[in-house]
Amino acid sequence: xxxxxxxxxxxxxxxxxxxxxxxxxxxxxxxxxxxxxxxxxxxxxxxxxxxxxxxxxxxxxxxxxxxxxxxxxxxxxxxxxxxxxxxxxxxxxxxxxxxxxxxxxxxxxxxxxxxxxxxxxxxxxxxxxxxxxxxxxxxxxxxxxxxxxxxxxxxxxxxxxxxxxxxxxxxxxxxxxxxxxxxxxxxxxxxxxxxxxxxxxxxxxxxxxxxxxxxxxxxxxxxxxxxxxxxxxxxxxxxxxxxxxxxxxxxxxxxxxxxxxxxxxxxxxxxxxxxxxxxxxxxxxxxxxxxxxxxxxxxxxxxxxxxxxxxxxxxxxxxxxxxxxxxxxxxxxxxxxxxxxxxxxxxxxxxxxxxxxxxxxxxxxxxxxxxxxxxxxxxxxxxxxxxxxxxxxxxxxxxxxxxxxxxxxxxxxxxxxxxxxxxxxxxxxxxxxxxxxxxxxxxxxxxxxxxxxxxxxxxxxxxxxxxxxxxxxxxxxxxxxxxxxxxxxxxxxxxxxxxxxxxxxxxxxxxxxxxxxxxxxxxxxxxxxxxxxx
Numbered sequence: 001x002x003x004x005x006x007x008x009x010x011x012x013x014x015x016x017x018x019x020x021x022x023x024x025x026x027x028x029x030x031x032x033x034x035x036x037x038x039x040x041x042x043x044x045x046x047x048x049x050x051x052x053x054x055x056x057x058x059x060x061x062x063x064x065x066x067x068x069x070x071x072x073x074x075x076x077x078x079x080x081x082x083x084x085x086x087x088x089x090x091x092x093x094x095x096x097x098x099x100x101x102x103x104x105x106x107x108x109x110x111x112x113x114x115x116x117x118x119x120x121x122x123x124x125x126x127x128x129x130x131x132x133x134x135x136x137x138x139x140x141x142x143x144x145x146x147x148x149x150x151x152x153x154x155x156x157x158x159x160x161x162x163x164x165x166x167x168x169x170x171x172x173x174x175x176x177x178x179x180x181x182x183x184x185x186x187x188x189x190x191x192x193x194x195x196x197x198x199x200x201x202x203x204x205x206x207x208x209x210x211x212x213x214x215x216x217x218x219x220x221x222x223x224x225x226x227x228x229x230x231x232x233x234x235x236x237x238x239x240x241x242x243x244x245x246x247x248x249x250x251x252x253x254x255x256x257x258x259x260x261x262x263x264x265x266x267x268x269x270x271x272x273x274x275x276x277x278x279x280x281x282x283x284x285x286x287x288x289x290x291x292x293x294x295x296x297x298x299x300x301x302x303x304x305x306x307x308x309x310x311x312x313x314x315x316x317x318x319x320x321x322x323x324x325x326x327x328x329x330x331x332x333x334x335x336x337x338x339x340x341x342x343x344x345x346x347x348x349x350x351x352x353x354x355x356x357x358x359x360x361x362x363x364x365x366x367x368x369x370x371x372x373x374x375x376x377x378x379x380x381x382x383x384x385x386x387x388x389x390x391x392x393x394x395x396x397x398x399x400x401x402x403x404x405x406x407x408x409x410x411x412x413x414x415x416x417x418x419x420x421x422x423x424x425x426x427x428x429x430x431x432x433x434x435x436x437x438x439x440x441x442x443x444x445x446x447x448x449x450x451x452x453x454x455x456x457x458x459x460x461x462x463x464x465x466x467x468x469x470x471x472x473x474x475x476x477x478x479x480x481x482x483x484x485x486x487x488x489x490x491x492x493x494x495x496x497x498x499x500x501x502x503x504x505x506x507x508x509x510x511x512x513x514x515x516x517x518x519x520x521x522x523x524x525x526x527x528x529x530x531x532x533x534x
Contacts, residue, residue, distance in 0.1 A: 012037035013038050022113065023112070023114070024112050025110070037097055038095065038098075044117055045117070045118040048087060052098060052109050052110070056105070057105060060074060061098055066094065071375075096113075121156065122159075128163065129163065134163070135165050136236055139174065141239055146233075148234075150224055151227055151229040164221065170217050171241040173212070174215055175238070176235070177234070180231060181207075181230050183230035185206075187202075187225075188200045198213075222236070267282055271300040273298050274300075299322070302318075303320060331359035332357050334441065336354040337352075342529045343465055344466055354399055355391060356394075356399040357396050368388075368442060369440050369442065370386050371386070371440055372384045378436075384409075384412075386406050410466075410501075410502070416433070417433055417466045431465070436463050437462055439461075467525065468502040471500070477520050477522045
């Protein structure tokens with residue numbers, strides 16, 4: 001069978017633009033042709049489905065970015081099981097890489113490639129920071145309206161916050177509606193500098209969110225939140241309440257107007273989270289008192305005065321005071337993380353990192369874990385915790401620097417290296433093998449755990465490689481490396497040089513020597529080295 005696919009990125013077979021019409025072709029990957037490259041392009045956001053089937057030998061399917069420097073996904077099933085990759089991608093050029101993963105006979109295969117349009121990325125009409133808030137202008141009885149998209153768009157764009165601003169030129173009753181939702185969203189109202197939350201509407205599901213109330217003239221901000229993906233319509237209007245009446249009497253006890261009787265006592269009412277007002281203090285003469293609330297809840301208060309004659313003032317139409325206590329939290333994050341020896345030839349990795357407490361309160365009993373992964377997404381089932389570190393306490397605003405050495409399983413490193421850099425690729429082949437070490441802060445160490453590993457914050461990673469056949473570290477597998485192993489056949493470690501024991505079984509065997517001989521001329525993956533990337 002004629003080989004239609006090139007063995008390099010430059011000679012990749014061009015599948016051109018993918019569409020909802022499947023592109024199907026057949027090819028063969030053999031004992032001399034270990035790698036087939038294909039190129040394709042997406043004209044729009046798409047759900048891409050890639051399938052390699054009809055196999056008689058084991059293969060692996062890789063998906064890479066536009067210049068081939070980064071692996072986006074892989075399918076590495078065993079034996080002759082179909083290899084499949086399916087995920088959402090943005091418009092761009094991509095490369096497919098079909099690789100035979102074991103020695104043996106050639107295998108034919110069928111490649112099927114298809115893309116289903118996800119539609120264009122929604123335009124973000126409202127800013128996601130305060131300075132870029134969309135201006136609704138001065139509210140009036142004629143509603144001001146806006147439409148937008150909020151949340152996650154098919155995993156390609158994540159716009160979780162939209163800000164709006166509006167102005168009241170006089171005391172007004174406002175009516176704000178968030179409707180047309182397909183998923184859950186929340187609506188918040190803030191004062192002019194966003195230091196105080198005035199109202200919120202957080203109904204479940206796609207129920208319409210509504211905020212109403214009486215407010216003084218001034219500038220206000222709205223925030224729309226959603227972690228799901230939904231379009232929405234926002235409408236805001238205001239009805240004038242007229243000018244504030246002239247206050248001919250004092251607004252507190254010390255400034256009370258003296259009509260001969262004087263203020264005797266107060267009744268004080270409280271509302272929690274826009275609930276009904278309830279009597280808190282009855283007939284109190286105190287002008288200062290402490291109310292104990294809970295963080296995250298909004299409390300509104302008003303008072304009704306009684307004079308010595310027995311007259312009682314009317315209850316006000318709006319609260320005299322509103323407050324929302326804020327809970328102090330600790331937020332510990334990894335600001336730096338580096339594996340200083342990127343090539344872990346003996347399985348030992350030297351790690352340095354910096355942790356910083358960016359929260360508003362001290363963190364206590366902090367612990368962290370060093371995790372080994374074969375990709376840069378920490379948290380997959382095949383990730384391994386190789387070291388647990390007790391950090392101790394860290395004050396708010398403080399940071400700690402630490403260096404440790406961790407020992408990785410050479411048996412596991414070797415098995416992954418053998419799978420990535422198979423034999424028979426020929427002199428001049430450059431390894432594409434790399435793994436990752438990461439640090440993850442234990443969410444139990446903090447009061448605000450969602451700011452840690454659960455949302456990919458509080459953690460950091462660095463790439464490493466295990467290319468054991470380059471014993472002398474010159475970046476290339478040479479006869480000198482193979483002879484180094486052959487001269488130590490039958491010796492056991494640690495008495496013998498550990499570098500010759502590739503699989504870490506504590507004995508240097510012909511398998512180790514053959515492993516090096518079969519990779520003569522192979523080059524190390526230099527991308528993992530910081531000096532290469534700088």
